Amino acid sequence: MRLAVAGATGRTGSEVVAEARDRDHAVVALSRDPDEGEHDLADLDAALDAADALVDFTVPEATPDHAAAAADAGVPYVVGTTGLDDEAEAALDAAAGTVPVLAASNFAKGVQALLRVVRAGVEALPEYDAELTETHHDGKRDAPSGTAVSLLDAIDEARGEALDRTYGREGDHLREAAEVGVHVRRAGTVRGEHEVLLAGDDEVLTLTHRAESRRVFAAGAVDAAERLADREAGRYDFTDVL
Ligand SMILES: NC(=O)C1=CN([C@@H]2O[C@H](COP(=O)(O)OP(=O)(O)OC[C@H]3O[C@@H](n4cnc5c(N)ncnc54)[C@H](O)[C@@H]3O)[C@@H](O)[C@H]2O)C=CC1
Ligand SMILES: O=C(O)C1=N[C@H](C(=O)O)C[C@H](O)C1
Numbered sequence: 001m002r003l004a005v006a007g008a009t010g011r012t013g014s015e016v017v018a019e020a021r022d023r024d025h026a027v028v029a030l031s032r033d034p035d036e037g038e039h040d041l042a043d044l045d046a047a048l049d050a051a052d053a054l055v056d057f058t059v060p061e062a063t064p065d066h067a068a069a070a071a072d073a074g075v076p077y078v079v080g081t082t083g084l085d086d087e088a089e090a091a092l093d094a095a096a097g098t099v100p101v102l103a104a105s106n107f108a109k110g111v112q113a114l115l116r117v118v119r120a121g122v123e124a125l126p127e128y129d130a131e132l133t134e135t136h137h138d139g140k141r142d143a144p145s146g147t148a149v150s151l152l153d154a155i156d157e158a159r160g161e162a163l164d165r166t167y168g169r170e171g172d173h174l175r176e177a178a179e180v181g182v183h184v185r186r187a188g189t190v191r192g193e194h195e196v197l198l199a200g201d202d203e204v205l206t207l208t209h210r211a212e213s214r215r216v217f218a219a220g221a222v223d224a225a226e227r228l229a230d231r232e233a234g235r236y237d238f239t240d241v242l
Helices: 013-024 043-050 059-074 087-094 108-125 146-159 215-228
Strands: 002-006 026-030 055-056 076-077 100-103 129-136 164-167 177-188 193-200 203-208 234-236
Touching: 002 013, 002 043, 013 026, 013 055, 013 215, 026 043, 026 055, 043 059, 043 129, 055 059, 059 076, 059 087, 076 087, 087 100, 100 215, 108 146, 108 193, 108 203, 108 215, 129 146, 146 177, 146 193
Parallel strands: 002 026, 002 055, 055 076, 076 100, 100 234, 129 177, 164 177
Antiparallel strands: 129 193, 193 203
């Protein structure tokens, strides 16, 4: 395959480039400030002419342009960027009218399993208090993480109600039953840790995923690009191609 990668010099995009090359894919590494072996992201349209998929790990404000370029070129679009706003989501929906579009907040297979396990845990223990803690490196922009938002949505789904999301606590703040605490930590080079805690009387269940390398996200994203190639236009989840 020929994979175009936006954000190719970034923390995650560079791992996607390495993973794709390890699988003998031809890579068009796109950067805003290209160095040797990279292509100018400003020439995205030209780069997509010969591409079989576009994989994007950049910033939410770039998503609408990248989605539109993929749609114009008829190229499947795999996006891992998190913190997407309504405009970006609308752009994904629009592109999905023309090409397959797969957006995932986390391309680690273990996180997809965690989502299932969390749903099962909350369904089994609906009256237990749920609290979520996520930890990431000090360069992460969005908080809470995209994965944390997916986990919170999964908790709501399993509870059958939208819990109040309480972002940290201070002062006089007694916990409400319909509340889920959300705790965000940013420190060092932590690749990504997510923990859901379910606590009732005299017992605590903790469900945790820890990414130990960004290669796990890259591998999932390249899997997605490979498996999206022969799909029809539309929106896909990572679970659709696992
Ligand atoms: N879905 C998943 O599995 C994962 C998602 N992510 C998400 O991917 C995104 C990138 O994360 P990192 O690689 O840590 O970031 P990074 O800051 O290391 O890399 C971002 C890349 O985007 C480029 N960029 C910045 N502004 C841009 C713009 N306006 N237009 C085009 N390119 C631009 C930068 O030059 C850089 O190459 C974040 O939203 C992060 O949350 C990260 C890891 C896994
Ligand atoms: O920015 C990161 O690093 C990560 N972002 C994703 C998120 O926001 O959930 C996935 C992973 O946790 C790493």
